Amino acid sequence: MAKGSVDFVLRPFEGLPGEPDWVALKEVVPAATAPARTTAEHGSKDVLITTVLPQAWPALHRADGVILLALQTSTHSGDASRDLAAALLEAIEVEPGTAVEVIGLPEAGPRLQDVLDLSVPFEVTVHDSFAYWLAPDVERTSDLEAAIQDADEGIIDTVKIPGVEAAYWCRMGAKEFLRWAQPHDEQVVLDGLARLHARRESGFAGGKFIGYFRSSGLVVPVWELARGTEADELDGAIAQFAPRFEAALASTEPLDANERRARAGLVARQVTLR
Template sequence: MAKNTGDFVLRPFEGLPGEPDWVALKEVVPAATGTARTTKEHGSHEVLVTTVLPQAWPALHRADGVILLALQTTTSSGDSSRDLAAALLEAIDAEPGTAIELTGLPEAGPRLQDVLDLSVPFDVTVQDTFAYWLAPDVERTDDLAAAIEEADAGIIDTVKLAGVESAYWCRMGAREFLRWAQPHEEQVVLDGLARLHAKRASGFEGAKFVGYFRSSGLVVPVWELPRGTEAEDIEGAVAAFAPVFAEALASTEALDANERRARAGLVARQVTLR
């Protein structure tokens, strides 16, 4: 576990249940929530982890007492986990109805790994609206309704696949993609992809591997899907591809010449899709 300092932490969510999903919600999923709970030491509070909050707030103590913690915020130190823990603890101490706005570098303190109960699964629910920002009994004024409607307009269609972990189908314009956050070290994932790519086996049922990007120390491979593909259309194909991918990831054999060339090509395929 990283020290509670301002030093850069490559994998800030390492050790949390569902690390790849934490990364996915931070980087590639527009609207979603995940479940968490603080330790007994920190009050055993239920926490609704979310992708984003209004005005880029890092946390919110909602009017009904629910604590929301946002991942898509600008962190001020080299350790996102440290910054998020600081926001979470401040939200817990705040009165209901209070938004947290952190400024400057947090003082030395605990990380999420110290504050959250690590036995609680990080169960993700993809949302199609940001209406959950508000407590259920809060009256929606015209301004509130307009703010949520404006935020909702930026949501792209996203579905979390059921058959494998941390894989998200999305539609961007007229194109569909699969983004599959991996729990392994970057070198392991790149070697595995290179093994498959060298024998032209990095795709599945019309899906083409188009590249990957890094986030919070993990790799998120991306496949472009045939036009018009819905999430349910690829559930079976991805489930069938998963053991093939897992075998490639598990191999410890040195890459041969073709695989090394494939790997060199992969490094040039880092992509940005949002």
């Protein structure tokens, strides 16, 4: 590898508060934010982590001084954390009201884990509009309103399930789904799901487990829910399912023949996002 280049990192958000939520916002949540703050070394700046920005900008130094950092952007190195840190550091330097439109291939340097204050919890707010792109006191011209309305049309209904880390209900067309990013290593999650699937216990709330995404070194299992299931109806079902899931994840027993077959079927249904 060339001098100064960035090594590949399988789990680029490992060590950040709320790693599964970072992955969820990067891949499966359409419009959401979470506050962050840079370290004193980097100016103790307020940062709003967001899913996406206009025209796929990596970052925006908003007119009111708040810095927005987008997760759903193209990465250029083997370490998404380094790429995002490069965009964040550039956004700190530009004038308020300026977007960071392009980030090239960064050399080795600080990562988000080095730039952000890790004592700040990653508390996600899901939005039904991208109006937060604008500072509160910015005059909303007809062109700005039209641009936000156009972006809003692509937002699917999404709700973060309270009391559960990185679990998101969504409605796509006439179907409802739960996408639940897991904090554990991929192999642990697959083994746990295989144990449940072999016993026909992998579904809940009248729905069924249908597959999973792989992204940033983590697994995001997906359940198709019973038709018409609303987000606020899931609390009890998840509370009943969670102990079974946790026990399956904690088990260190070798998979039996049925569980190995179930695991092979799960792997065949995976979708690797990044």
